[in-house]
Amino acid sequence: MKCVIRSIAPVGSYLHMVLDAPEIPEVQPGNFAAVAVGGVGGGMLLRRAFSIHKATPGETLEIIFASHGQGTQWLATQSAGDTIDVIAPLGKPFVLPRQPIPCVIVAGGYGAAPMELLARDLRSRGCRVDVVLGAATQEKLFGVLDLKGVADSVTVTTDDGTSGVRGRVTDVLADLIQKNTAQAVYACGPMPMLQAVAQVAQDNGAFSQCAVEESMACGIGVCMTCVLPIIGDDGVTRMVRSCVDGPVFRGDRVRWNDVNTVPSDALGAPHPGGH
Amino acid sequence: MPVDLTTSLGSLQLSAPTLTASGCAAAGKELAQFGDVSTLGAVVTKSIMMAPRSGRATPRMAETPSGMLNSIGLQGPGIGSFLENDLEWLHANNVTTIVSIAGNNVEEFGELARILAKVDGVDGLEVNISCPNVESRGQVFACNPVTAAQVIETVRSVWHSDSPVLAKLSPDVTDIVEIAHSVVNAGVDGVSMINTLLGMVIDVDKMKPMLGGRTGGLSGPAIRPVAVRAIYQVHAALPHLPILGMGGIRTGHDALEFIAAGASAVSIGTVVFGDPGAPWRIAQELGQELESRGYNSLSEVVGLAHQN
Numbered sequence: 001m002k003c004v005i006r007s008i009a010p011v012g013s014y015l016h017m018v019l020d021a022p023e024i025p026e027v028q029p030g031n032f033a034a035v036a037v038g039g040v041g042g043g044m045l046l047r048r049a050f051s052i053h054k055a056t057p058g059e060t061l062e063i064i065f066a067s068h069g070q071g072t073q074w075l076a077t078q079s080a081g082d083t084i085d086v087i088a089p090l091g092k093p094f095v096l097p098r099q100p101i102p103c104v105i106v107a108g109g110y111g112a113a114p115m116e117l118l119a120r121d122l123r124s125r126g127c128r129v130d131v132v133l134g135a136a137t138q139e140k141l142f143g144v145l146d147l148k149g150v151a152d153s154v155t156v157t158t159d160d161g162t163s164g165v166r167g168r169v170t171d172v173l174a175d176l177i178q179k180n181t182a183q184a185v186y187a188c189g190p191m192p193m194l195q196a197v198a199q200v201a202q203d204n205g206a207f208s209q210c211a212v213e214e215s216m217a218c219g220i221g222v223c224m225t226c227v228l229p230i231i232g233d234d235g236v237t238r239m240v241r242s243c244v245d246g247p248v249f250r251g252d253r254v255r256w257n258d259v260n261t262v263p264s265d266a267l268g269a270p271h272p273g274g275h
Numbered sequence: 276m277p278v279d280l281t282t283s284l285g286s287l288q289l290s291a292p293t294l295t296a297s298g299c300a301a302a303g304k305e306l307a308q309f310g311d312v313s314t315l316g317a318v319v320t321k322s323i324m325m326a327p328r329s330g331r332a333t334p335r336m337a338e339t340p341s342g343m344l345n346s347i348g349l350q351g352p353g354i355g356s357f358l359e360n361d362l363e364w365l366h367a368n369n370v371t372t373i374v375s376i377a378g379n380n381v382e383e384f385g386e387l388a389r390i391l392a393k394v395d396g397v398d399g400l401e402v403n404i405s406c407p408n409v410e411s412r413g414q415v416f417a418c419n420p421v422t423a424a425q426v427i428e429t430v431r432s433v434w435h436s437d438s439p440v441l442a443k444l445s446p447d448v449t450d451i452v453e454i455a456h457s458v459v460n461a462g463v464d465g466v467s468m469i470n471t472l473l474g475m476v477i478d479v480d481k482m483k484p485m486l487g488g489r490t491g492g493l494s495g496p497a498i499r500p501v502a503v504r505a506i507y508q509v510h511a512a513l514p515h516l517p518i519l520g521m522g523g524i525r526t527g528h529d530a531l532e533f534i535a536a537g538a539s540a541v542s543i544g545t546v547v548f549g550d551p552g553a554p555w556r557i558a559q560e561l562g563q564e565l566e567s568r569g570y571n572s573l574s575e576v577v578g579l580a581h582q583n
Contacts, residue, residue, distance in 0.1 A: 043341045045549045217336045218548035221305040224347045225336040268327035
């Protein structure tokens with residue numbers, strides 16, 4: 001759908017883009033948007049995927065992005081009034097608990113983009129929600145104030161100690177799960193962070209739901225680029241598309257140590273003399 | 276009067292001139308949210324193999340100027356799951372379906388064709404003898420006229436159906452016309468061209484190839500002139516051979532180049548990743564391009580660039 005940019009403004013190290021999106025339906029936290037970059041006829045053919053920050057059905061769609069590659073640099077040069085092409089919402093969202101259980105939300109950097117929406121949904125189901133936001137440094141944090149307005153608590157960590165606790169999100173996570181008897185951990189951020197969060201959750205008896213970051217070409221399930229080794233209900237590992245079967249996966253189902261490989265026991269894995 | 280865009284590939288009549296390209300639309304289902312798949316010329320499925328196949332390690336993709344490299348490595352569920360889930364959906368939704376098949380060896384191609392000849396809903400075969408994402412370059416059957424012909428002869432011997440058998444050719448050869456002659460002599464009804472070109476991108480921070488599979492197939496508008504050239508050469512040598520053209524088509528104008536070079540229909544591939552509605556849009560644009568030039572039908576333009 002064609003979307004006119006309503007506003008684009010820096011937030012710390014990131015950019016916050018609000019789009020007029022008259023065709024946007026209801027969005028669930030964890031859904032993502034695929035944005036065409038470079039203009040019609042340009043040399044960049046592939047969309048860029050961003051988790052949706054907020055959306056109002058029939059009205060607006062908001063994304064947060066970092067200008068670091070050629071595509072996002074182009075996006076950063078767009079101004080209010082310009083039109084961009086967006087496909088949204090895509091992907092499977094976070095699965096919400098049926099019971100009002102205590103939950104922890106963990107996010108790294110702009111991985112916090114979908115978390116205000118998620119925190120609101122969890123709170124509306126009666127869940128206690130504690131949040132951990134981490135980043136390398138203060139200006140790479142996102143959403144701290146907004147989440148403070150929604151969650152029961154927000155703990156900040158930075159690698160360099162410029163804000164909150166000096167250290168990683170996982171340094172405070174175990175205590176928080178224990179203290180609040182959290183049963184579910186929701187996470188979005190870089191893959192090494194997700195792996196560590198999933199491990200801490202598991203060690204402390206909580207389920208985890210992780211929104212992964214994998215490079216995608218299409219975002220709609222046709223290109224088979226964004227696959228991860230995922231353990232299925234039947235115990236079999238398959239190379240699964242993060243765009244349509246994710247981006248949210250159960251943390252205990254992702255074979256984190258085998259990401260970027262094809263495990264030898266995965267369905268259809270190469271074998272000597274075969275492929 | 277609107278331009279007549281109906282066309283054919285051998286015995287297969289197509290109601291529209293644009294098809295999906297193998298590997299760029301899975302088995303069609305995912306595109307249904309962007310358009311009515313039954314109105315496409317056909318869905319050409321991602322290549323199906325006998326057994327489930329994991330494909331290669333990630334990263335599998337690198338964007339390149341006006342194109343991309345992929346090293347998927349023929350990930351797929353295997354023929355059993357394909358018949359049960361994908362082909363059934365295509366058939367139930369009245370989608371014209373060309374099944375792309377890929378084998379590890381000549382016998383496997385034959386086995387796949389034998390199975391597909393017995394089921395409903397297969398309107399044609401595209402024999403993928405040219406996937407570059409295999410461990411051994413010796414497996415790229417289309418790089419050698421003898422192995423290319425062996426695969427086609429084997430498929431032909433078990434394909435007791437009127438629907439066409441197409442051989443998908445690689446541009447990574449010294450003389451694509453020689454390969455085309457070879458598969459024609461082995462009994463194909465037409466050729467699909469071109470598959471991707473073998474390429475590489477190096478990550479200079481990590482100082483290693485960017486793709487998990489090291490090399491990948493280059494596709495997108497970057498390869499379009501190579502495709503037009505290859506089709507032009509093959510049509511010049513074999514003017515009666517039906518050609519399904521593909522390679523970086525992004526607009527109706529691009530498609531018209533392929534038709535003028537000698538293609539009877541076109542497959543839309545990489546552009547679908549960025550624009551899932553492209554196969555429908557391009558068909559419409561092609562109609563406008565023909566109309567604005569005063570043509571009444573697509574068929575009168577096939578190979579027209581050879582007349583002068």
